Amino acid sequence: MRALSNNPILYWLMRNPIWGFVIVVFIFFSLSADHFFSGRNLTNIVVQTSTIGLIALGMTLVMINGNIDLSVGATLALAAAFAVDVQSWAMFATWGNWQILPAVCIALLVGILMGAINGFIVWKTGVDAFIVTLGAMLGIRGLVFVYTGESSFYAMNFAYSDFSSMTLGPFPVLAVIFVLAVLAVHWLLSRTVHGRNTYAVGGNREAAVNAGIRVGPHMMINFMLIGFLAALSGVLLSTQMGAATPNLGRDYELWVITAVVLGGTKLTGGKGDIIGTLGGVLAIGILRNGMNLMQVPAFFVYVILGSILIAVLFLDKRFNRNADGGLRL
Amino acid sequence: MTDTNTPALQLQGIVKTFPGVRALDGVDFDVRPGEVHALLGENGAGKSTLMKVLAGMYQPNEGRILIGGQPVQISNPIEAKAQGVVLIHQELSLVPEMSAAENIYLGELPRKGMGRVNWKELYARSNAILERLKCRFRAEVTVANLSIANQQMVEIARALTVDARVVVFDEPTASLTDAEKVVLFDIINDLKSQGVGIVYISHRMDEIFTLSDRITVLRDGQYRGTLTTAETDEDAVTRLMIGRSLDLSRNEAAPDFGKTMLEVRNLSCAPLFEDVSFTVREGEVVGFYGLVGAGRTEIAETLFGLRTPDSGQVFIDGQEVTIASAQDAIGLGISLVPENRKEQGLVLQMNCRDNMTLPQVHNLRAGPFLSNGAELAIFDKYRDKLEIKTPSWKQTAGVLSGGNQQKIVIGKWLSMQPRVLIVDEPTRGIDVGSKSEIHQLLRDLASQGYAVIVISSEMPEVLRVSDRIVAMYHGRVMREFEIDDVTEDSLVQAISGIKASEPA
Amino acid sequence: MLIDRLKAGGPAIAKQGILVAFILFMIVFSVMSDRFMTTGNVMSVFRQATIIGVIALGVTIVVIGGNLDLSVGSMLSFATVLVVDLHDKIGPELAIPVMVLATLCLGAINGFLIGILRLNSLIVTLGMLSVIQGLVLIYSGGQNVDIANQTDTWFRFFGRGAIFGVATPIIIFLGLALVFHVIMTRMPFGRRVIAVGGNPTASVFSGVPRSRVVFMTYLISALCVAVAAMILGSRVMGSQNNVGQGYELQVLAAVILGGTSLLGGSGSILRTVLGVLMLAFIQNGLILMGQPYYTQWLVTWAVIIIAVWLDVAAKRGRLFSPIA
The missing domain is CATH 3.40.50.300 (P-loop containing nucleotide triphosphate hydrolases)
Known part of the structure; x- marks a missing residue:
């Protein structure tokens, strides 16, 4: 044990087991899948991962707070619908390609607003975030259907759907956005007062209150951040599809939570980080991509991911056994 | 320091009641600058309640608090700290995944532009405090990796971030080794020599006689008297404590x-x-x-x-x-009436009868169904025998007074013969x-x-x-x-x- | 003292609140649409609510026991695909027991991981949701399944049949609700579930076999899914391989609306029935009033949050949360 922890790389891997898994599957697919290890495929993985990944960044904040957000899939769909639809509003008809700008801004604002509603309700009513966002999941999905009238919107402006295939140098612009978002949220969580307070609120709520941290507004800000990131994810997804469908983002909340938990964030709050979450989303992304290349039916990915999730939980419990002091409850 | 005759802190006639209990009944207490004033009493005598009143976590029903001779209103721990009153909790109130420094300055992290934490200043200030406390760990270390004793030190370090007038130590040595105690006592003497008033709560006579200048004894929420340590002995204190x-x-x-x-x-x-x-x-x-x-x-x-x-x-x-x-x-x-009534003894939102019959509920049947009669018979028997005061068996156990709750737990186990x-x-x-x-x-x-x-x-x-x-x-x-x-x-x-x- | 009163009486008021809201909704809908309060309409809404309803009964018991079950949706896909597919291969008389056993096995896995190994139920059942969905797809090869001869099989009885003019699904749902209600209120097992959910530590200190009780709640939940799958498979006479997708959260919404606390230890089967019916009638009523189908979800959103808010507010004795 001591020898292990003296080696900084091994020590780091022990603290972030999901990265060990990422490395193992990465090597495995590099050796066994023909087109896996190519620059093009690797950037492709980052792009595919970014949809879930962006939301997972926000979910990490919310879950470190000791909350959860089940409404992200619906928020994503609502933002995507706005992003595509607003472009064709009459008032922007003469704007040319600039009509994309107000559309995206409104979409992102809608995401922030949905987050703010969730956060405000959690703060003021004291109802558990699980229930509040479960309700919002149904309700916001309802808004999506009311807004879209149950049909899909298609982007008329081709610049919009071209955006997703743009590159910055050798890198797809979507990958660049995702990487920037990862860095930004990592910076927020590890370097800013708000980020550090996130751990305090989730790790010891009473201590945080006693220390004068305003827990309610703090949580609301994190809900707004996840709303923003879900909306951003929705906008980017709709550029990839050139459309927004009302069922967009179904079940994403479950994938996102899976990724975040794989990354070592605790449901009870107070523990987790962006490095782990990045490992979690990459694990899912690589597994999906690699198995796809190996022409394994997509079904097996579900089984494998679910099993890994439960296995991680089991190992975590094993290693942290002593919490109950040996009392058999 | 100002003249030592004005108490740094004074509590007068503090009364605090909870439903069914008079936890504090007209308590007087004061600390002078540069003295260690020990507060003694058995479990449940009201020491912790008094300290929570002092820290603004509870509001007293009657009585006044004076700091430096001025009456003050303390409505939360932050106000208390701003007034120079710092409470070092018996139970640790730390955030395990944060560094020692962040815990020391929790809620008051030094900032620079864009909401960033000023780490340099944070670590410099925290390390200075930890050095003053002669701690052997650095402020950068994560609290979860520290021993309980060192976590306690972090808790104490919090008190030194402000210009404290009064520091309250609530059973600080419970988890410390003898060597660590020596360090703690040095710190307390150090604070004392700087003119800080110390309130020291403990059960341990030896510590109190080593450290304190005066001793105040509480019993059953009532003020029992204040003794000058140099002029008294353990017997006298014990007599006050036990009655x-x-x-x-x-x-x-x-x-x-x-x-x-x-x-x-x-x-x-x-x-x-x-x-x-x-x-x-x-x-x-x-x-x-x-x-x-x-x-x-x-x-x-x-x-x-x-x-x-x-x-x-x-x-x-x-x-x-x-x-x-x-x-x-x-x-x-074998029956066990456990130590912690609310966590181990009762399902608080269940009614009295159901709580009482829980260990044998699978035997109280008429056919496959629960026998209402058998359950009520047990409840009635032990309600009468133990004189449990509850309007009905349907009453939720959580709303009863502590004594009646305990009787339900005892009844539960007596009914098992x-x-x-x-x-x-x-x-x-x-x-x-x-x-x-x-x-x-x-x-x-x-x-x-x-x-x-x-x-x-x-x-x-x-x-x-x-x-x-x-x-x-x-x-x-x-x-x-x-x-x-x-x-x-x-x-x-x-x-x-x-x-x-x-x-x- | 007032706070104490509220604490003692509050949950009771909240309980009535949900009943009152239910009645109010019914009255408003009856006034707004003359087709609402007709036997035909009520029966048809009732029948449609039975799938979610039957599953909600099992989930209520899991939640009272202090846990969650998010795997019921994909478990429903699994069971429905299995029973429909096997119907033509080995006949309904064998297909049903095989399906029930297979579903119970899934429930036992949940129960083992959560009850015996004490893993977090939210994450375990989230993982199982994914695993079971994968199993369904592997089993069906991604194809939808159906029953060839839909008119001559007695299997149609569960979803399409009727007893004395009442649709079978309704009778199954109400019968099961009654049985579970009796189990939870009149039998030792129910008492133990309530105790374990209310305070697991105190239950162990009272000699309640906590692991076994939690294990059993997941078996019951799986059994309910199996029954729901029979109704669904028989009604549709076929199944998509993701037919249960999203059911887990709708079921949970009905359970929460019925006033069952996610913290465990309190809740009632009969009020879950009320929650299920309320959601179904809101949906139906809004449609009859000419609202688009999805307006119901907006109303559900508001109803869930207000219902739980009132419950929480009554327990703490003040409307707004005290946190700053």
């Missing part, structure tokens, strides 16, 4: 005990307790006395099948038994009236032939109910006393780890 009724309430040894019902031989569950042997006879109450953490509760949990012992034997009524679960223990006729009844801290957090009722009840049970074990941290309680007292220290049985032979001194020595040379 004059001490000698009168001593149990008279019962003459006739039955056969040995429970025998424990060399039971060990390292590191909680080791090599523990004792017996309990029918009709006998054996008191287990010791400090918190001496291993008494853990023995009870082992006998109730909730811990696996490393070695040792347990005999019930002469038969050797293995107890692997609570169901086993119940089957063998146990051969061995173990009662852990039977009167913790219960008002005086109910206390003596429960003491009487325990004596009555013994006289009906039950073999009873009472675990308690309160000396008058053990003296009052026990026929025999087992004194424990650090997981080991130090001495056994017959009730006729015991003195408070010898008991205190035994639980402090001092081996007596001759029986007192």
Whole structure:
């Protein structure tokens, strides 16, 4: 044990087991899948991962707070619908390609607003975030259907759907956005007062209150951040599809939570980080991509991911056994 | 520093009531700059409540708080800290995943532009404080990786971030080693020499006599008096603490005990307790006395099948038994009234009757269904027997007073007709009236032939109910006393780890 | 003292609140649409609610026991695909027991991981949701399944049949609700579930076999899914391989609306029935009033949050949370 922890790389891997898994599957697919290890495929993985990944960044904040957000899939769909639809509003008809700008801004604002509603309700009513966002999941999905009238919107402006295939140098612009978002949220969580307070609120709520941290507004800000990131994810997804469908983002909340938990964030709050979450989303992304290349039916990915999730939980419990002091409850 | 005659902090006539309990009843207390003022009292005497009033966590119903001679209103811990009153909690209130520095400056992290934490300043300031406390760890380290003692140091370091006028230490040595205690005492003396007023709450006489200048004693929420340490001795303090009724309430040894019902031989569950042997006879109450953490509760949990012992034997009524679960223990006729009523004893949102019949609910049937009659019969019987005051069996257990809740738990286990009844801290957090009722009840049970074990941290309680007292220290049985032979001194020595040379 | 009163009486008021809201909704809908309060309409809404309803009964018991079950949706897909597919291969008389056993096995896995190994139920059942969805797809090869001869099989009885003019699904749902209600209120097992959910530590200190009780709640939940699958498979006479997708959260919404606390230890089967019916009638009523189908979800959103808010507010004795 001591020898292990003296080696900084091994020590780091022990603290972030999901990265060990990422490395193992990465090597495995590099050796066994023909087109896996190519620059093009690797950037492709980052792009595919970014949809879930962006939301997972926000979910990490919310879950470190000791909350959860089940409404992200619906928020994503609502933002995507706005992003595509607003472009064709009459008032922007003469704007040319600039009509994309107000559309995206409104979409992102809608995401922030949905987050703010969730956060405000959690703060003021004291109802558990699980229930509040479960309700919002149904309700916001309802808004999506009311807004879209149950049909899909298609982007008329081709610049919009071209955006997703743009590159910055050798890198797809979507990958660049995702990487920037990862860095930004990592910076927020590890370097800013708000980020550090996130751990305090989730790790010891009473201590945080006693220390004068305003827990309610703090949580609301994190809900707004996840709303923003879900909306951003929705906008980017709709550029990839050139459309927004009302069922967009179904079940994403479950994938996102899976990724975040794989990354070592605790449901009870107070523990987790962006490095782990990045490992979690990459694990899912690589597994999906690699198995796809190996022409394994997509079904097996579900089984494998679910099993890994439960296995991680089991190992975590094993290693942290002593919490109950040996009392058999 | 200003003149030492104005108290740094003064509490006058503080009254704090909770539903059904008068936790503080007109308490006066003051600390002068540069003195250590010890606050003493048994569990439930009101020390913690008083400190919470001081820290703004509770609002007093009556009375005033003066700081530096000025009356103040303290409505939350932040205001208290701003006034220079810092409370160092008995239970750690740290955030485990944050660094020591972040915990020290929790809620007040130094900032620079864009909401960023100024780490350089944070670490410099925190390390300076930790150096002042002679801590051997750096402020950068994550609190979860620190030992309990070092976590305590972080907690203390918090007090030094402000220009404190008064620092309250609530049982600070409970988890410290002797070497760490020396450091703590240095710190306290250091603070004192800087003119800070120290309030020191503790059970431990030796510490109080080493450290304090004055001693104030609380009993049952009431102010009992203030003594100057240099002019008094342990006896005088003890008398104030325990009250004059001490000698009168001593149990008279019962003459006739039955056969040995429970025998424990060399039971060990390292590191909680080791090599523990004792017996309990029918009709006998054996008191287990010791400090918190001496291993008494853990023995009870082992006998109730909730811990696996490393070695040792347990005999019930002469038969050797293995107890692997609570169901086993119940089957063998062992009942445990646990230490923590609300967490271990009751399902608070369930009604009184359902709580009481829970251990035997699968036997109270008419066909496949629950027998309402059988359940009510049990409830009625023990409600009358224990004089439980509740409007109806339908009452949610959580809304009853502490004493009545405890009686429900006791009733629950008496209704199992146990051969061995173990009662852990039977009167913790219960008002005086109910206390003596429960003491009487325990004596009555013994006289009906039950073999009873009472675990308690309160000396008058053990003296009052026990026929025999087992004194424990650090997981080991130090001495056994017959009730006729015991003195408070010898008991205190035994639980402090001092081996007596001759029986007192 | 007032706070104490509220604490004692509050949950009771909240209980009535949900009943009152239910009645109010019914009255408003009856007034707004004359087709609402017709036997035909009520029966048809009732029948449609039975799938979610039957599953909600099992989930209520899991939640009272202090846990969650998010795997019921994909478990429903699994069971429905299995029973429909096996119907033509080995006949309904064998297909049903095989399906029930297979579903119970899934429930036992949940129960083992959560009850015996004490893993977090939210994450375990989230993982199982994914695993079971994968199993369904592997089993079906991604194809939808159906029953060839839909008119001549007695299997149609569960979804399309009727007893004395009452649709079989309704009778199954109400019968099961009654049985579970009796189990939870009149039998030792129910008492133990309530105790374990209310305070697991105190339950163990009272000799309640906590692991076994939690294990059993997941078996019951799986059994309910199996029954729901029979109704669904028989009604549709076929199954998509993701037919149960999203059911887990709708079921949970009904359970929460019925006043069962996610913290465990309190809740009632009969009020879950009320929650299920309320959601179904809101949906139906809004449609009859000419609202688009999805308006119901907006109303559900508001109803869930207000219902739980009132419950929480009554327990703490003040409307707004005290946190700053």
